[in-house]
Amino acid sequence: MTDRLQTLKDRAFKEVKVYSDALIDISHEIHANPELGFEEHKACAWLSQELTAFGYSVARNPGGLETAFVASAGTGPLVMSICAEYDALPEIGHACGHNIIAAAALGAAKALQPLVDELDVTIKIMGTPAEEGGGGKIEMMDRGLFDGIHASMMVHPAPVEADRMDCIAGKHLNIQYLGKEAHAAGFPQAGINSQDAITIAQVAIGLLRQHLYPYEMVHGIVTKGGDAPNVIPSDTRGRWIIRANTLAQLDELEPKIRACFEAGAVATGARLEIEQASKTYSEFITDERLVTLYVKNAQDLGRVFNNETRGRLKASTDMANVSLTIPSIHPMLGIDSYPIVNHQPEFTAACVTAPADRAVIDGAIAMSHTIIDAACDPEIRTYLMERSATLGR
Numbered sequence: 001m002t003d004r005l006q007t008l009k010d011r012a013f014k015e016v017k018v019y020s021d022a023l024i025d026i027s028h029e030i031h032a033n034p035e036l037g038f039e040e041h042k043a044c045a046w047l048s049q050e051l052t053a054f055g056y057s058v059a060r061n062p063g064g065l066e067t068a069f070v071a072s073a074g075t076g077p078l079v080m081s082i083c084a085e086y087d088a089l090p091e092i093g094h095a096c097g098h099n100i101i102a103a104a105a106l107g108a109a110k111a112l113q114p115l116v117d118e119l120d121v122t123i124k125i126m127g128t129p130a131e132e133g134g135g136g137k138i139e140m141m142d143r144g145l146f147d148g149i150h151a152s153m154m155v156h157p158a159p160v161e162a163d164r165m166d167c168i169a170g171k172h173l174n175i176q177y178l179g180k181e182a183h184a185a186g187f188p189q190a191g192i193n194s195q196d197a198i199t200i201a202q203v204a205i206g207l208l209r210q211h212l213y214p215y216e217m218v219h220g221i222v223t224k225g226g227d228a229p230n231v232i233p234s235d236t237r238g239r240w241i242i243r244a245n246t247l248a249q250l251d252e253l254e255p256k257i258r259a260c261f262e263a264g265a266v267a268t269g270a271r272l273e274i275e276q277a278s279k280t281y282s283e284f285i286t287d288e289r290l291v292t293l294y295v296k297n298a299q300d301l302g303r304v305f306n307n308e309t310r311g312r313l314k315a316s317t318d319m320a321n322v323s324l325t326i327p328s329i330h331p332m333l334g335i336d337s338y339p340i341v342n343h344q345p346e347f348t349a350a351c352v353t354a355p356a357d358r359a360v361i362d363g364a365i366a367m368s369h370t371i372i373d374a375a376c377d378p379e380i381r382t383y384l385m386e387r388s389a390t391l392g393r
Helices: 003-032 041-054 098-119 136-142 194-211 247-268 288-300 319-323 345-350 354-376 378-391
Strands: 057-060 069-073 078-085 121-128 151-153 156-158 169-178 217-224 235-244 271-276 332-334
Touching (some): 003 041, 003 098, 003 354, 041 057, 041 069, 041 098, 041 121, 069 098, 078 098, 078 378, 098 121, 136 319, 151 288, 151 319, 151 354, 169 194, 194 217, 194 235, 235 247, 288 378, 332 354, 354 378
Parallel strands (some): 078 121, 078 151, 156 332
Antiparallel strands (some): 057 069, 069 121, 169 235, 169 271
């Protein structure tokens, strides 16, 4: 490592360390005030205020998305972005640790702002709402907010450290069966039972699982099953996610699942309505050059990677869609919680522990150091700018 590179990294490190108590406070504040997708008004405002104080130019409500923001610093030709997520899950709050993601992005922003001219870069901090099923990043991409960016990254908390999450394609579907009410004892023959329809669909999906490929998944919940036991249910609803390794494989799976829902309608006479809840999430293409830089920087901070989890830690994220057009990474920050895992209430509690707080600081430093490495390496600078052009950005 050259003296110049070491000096730049030391300066970034000190910026984060000086600001570390505030970063942890922000992580805990977001955690204590969970907000669902597209409703993250508090988190969006807090992060925007801090970024403005750092000297970033912050665009609120970009593309008409009220709880998104784009914060920019620098005017260099290489444009690097860091994504901040901050939405929570229903009922169980920040059980995926988006408070850590947001705070780490903020810390990296603090580290990089004084260096943008020396690095000859533009830094964009992307406030991305509704990752948990709303596809906020996809909406931002479709509105042109990621245009001109050459590389993008974020970190995500997990039980153990890993250089990536195996992100698979996913589609969210809202299901509704409409039947006809009737007295359940007196005149059942006059009713059309929409709850029976969804039961038949669930049985059909259960039987179909025997014939699915190992990389195909389907899971869902019934969100409404009727209003009273003595009234034939006329309005039954559910939410399902179908997943496969790739978009192409997802296209092959979807008709099979839709046929199961159609079976419920055919058997009962209920009317079926299927609505796609958000835009489809894609598979993730990890940029190997960037992730190699990130791993080295994280290891220098004492992070220990457990890539044996590859293939077992599967999920879907709208960051994957970004990766199809922009060189991107999505490493996992271990918070020492195993066997407690994401989307459990116990993981919510784990996201404000000492290991989680350390993950905020380490994630901020590792991302800032990775961007410094990329900006200072002529070969990687050229690669990122040419690669983005090849991918269509």
